[in-house]
Amino acid sequence: SQKIEQNSEALNIQEGKTATLTCNYTNYSPAYLQWYRQDPGRGPVFLLLIRENEKEKRKERLKVTFDTTLKQSLFHITASQPADSATYLCALDGTGGGNKLTFGTGTQLKVEL
Amino acid sequence: DGGITQSPKYLFRKEGQNVTLSCEQNLNHDAMYWYRQDPGQGLRLIYYSQIVNDFQKGDIAEGYSVSREKKESFPLTVTSAQKNPTAFYLCASSSHRGNTEAFFGQGTRLTVV
Numbered sequence: 001s002q003k004i005e006q007n008s009e010a011l012n013i014q015e016g017k018t019a020t021l022t023c024n025y026t027n028y029s030p031a032y033l034q035w036y037r038q039d040p041g042r043g044p045v046f047l048l049l050i051r052e053n054e055k056e057k058r059k060e061r062l063k064v065t066f067d068t069t070l071k072q073s074l075f076h077i078t079a080s081q082p083a084d085s086a087t088y089l090c091a092l093d094g095t096g097g098g099n100k101l102t103f104g105t106g107t108q109l110k111v112e113l
Numbered sequence: 114d115g116g117i118t119q120s121p122k123y124l125f126r127k128e129g130q131n132v133t134l135s136c137e138q139n140l141n142h143d144a145m146y147w148y149r150q151d152p153g154q155g156l157r158l159i160y161y162s163q164i165v166n167d168f169q170k171g172d173i174a175e176g177y178s179v180s181r182e183k184k185e186s187f188p189l190t191v192t193s194a195q196k197n198p199t200a201f202y203l204c205a206s207s208s209h210r211g212n213t214e215a216f217f218g219q220g221t222r223l224t225v226v
Contacts, residue, residue, distance in 0.1 A: 006155075034214065043203050043217030044156070089155060091215075100169070101146060101207070101215055105155035 002027040004092060004104035012110045019080050021107045023073040023090035030092040033066055033073050038087045038106065047088075048075075080111045116140065119204050119218035125226050126191070126198065134189045134221045136204035145187035146205045146215065149173060156203060162187055191223065199225050 005024045013019050023033070032051045036044035050057045050066045050073070057064045063076040077084050089106040117138040126132045136145065144163050148156040148171075158171030162181040176195025181187055187206075191198045201222050205215040 036215075041201075041220070043205070043220050044215075045217070046214035049214060100158070100161055100171070101205070102158055102172075103148070103156040 002102070004028070004090065004102060006088075006090060006104040006107045008105055008107070010108040010110055012112060013080055015081060015111055015113050017080055019077040019084070019109055019111070021075040021088050021109065023075065023104055025071050025092060025104075028071070028092050029068075032093055033064075034091045034101075035062075035064055035073075035075050036089045036091060036103075038089060044089055044103075077109075080109075082111045082113060085109055085111050117204060117206050117216050117218045119202075119221050121221060122219065124221055124223045126223060128225055129193045131190055131192050132223065134191070134202055134204075134223070136187045136189065136218060137185055138187075138206040138216070139185060140206055140216060141184070142206035142208055142216075143184070144207045145181070146207075147171075147177070147179065147187070147189045148203045148205065150201045150203060150220075159189065159202075198223055 003026045034049045035047045038044040048064045050064045061078045065074045087106040087108045089103050091101050091103045120135045146161040147159040150156050157173050159177050160168055160171055160179045162168035165181055165184050168179050168181050176192055178190045201220050203220050204218045207213050207215040
């Protein structure tokens with residue numbers, strides 16, 4: 001069966017450090033992978049999209065990698081700040097493209113002073 | 114302002130009643146989605162629609178129904194057949210051109226009383 005797995009345990013890091021979150025998937029051949037941020041009681045907000053033919057993408061302090069051989073994406077936040085504390089979700093489209101957007105369970109990040 | 118609007122923000126339902134959650138977007142997006150989120154969980158796909166008058170079941174469609182009579186609107190009905198309807202419901206939309214981000218509404222919190 002298809003699965004999108006993210007670490008269910010919260011990630012606690014110190015301010016200024018780099019946070020790395022993992023998204024693993026099985027039985028998918030996504031055309032692209034997306035990362036979202038969700039704050040409590042709110043809808044997710046889009047952060048980055050990476051296509052299957054891209055290895056890495058950056059936006060300000062954010063970096064995403066996409067390894068279709070390992071079936072894994074890594075999401076990095078450099079110079080983390082307490083304001084980065086939130087739940088981060090990865091999402092995949094359906095196999096072969098299209099718009100069936102399926103989300104992982106999310107990882108909660110807590111950045112401490 | 115362009116965006117996606119869900120209403121109401123909070124909804125209370127008696128057992129055995131059907132309720133309809135509203136979702137409207139003015140982004141001219143072809144694709145629309147409904148997700149359910151339980152406490153501490155990720156988003157699970159209920160239904161999605163890629164074009165007017167067409168929609169597909171997601172992973173947890175049982176006990177739910179949708180319609181897509183207009184491009185702007187994708188209402189979700191939670192029927193009495195849904196055994197555990199208390200949850201946070203999120204509506205989203207995206208361009209059908211593929212490889213594009215999803216925009217989310219602010220969510221509807223449904224509670225069965």
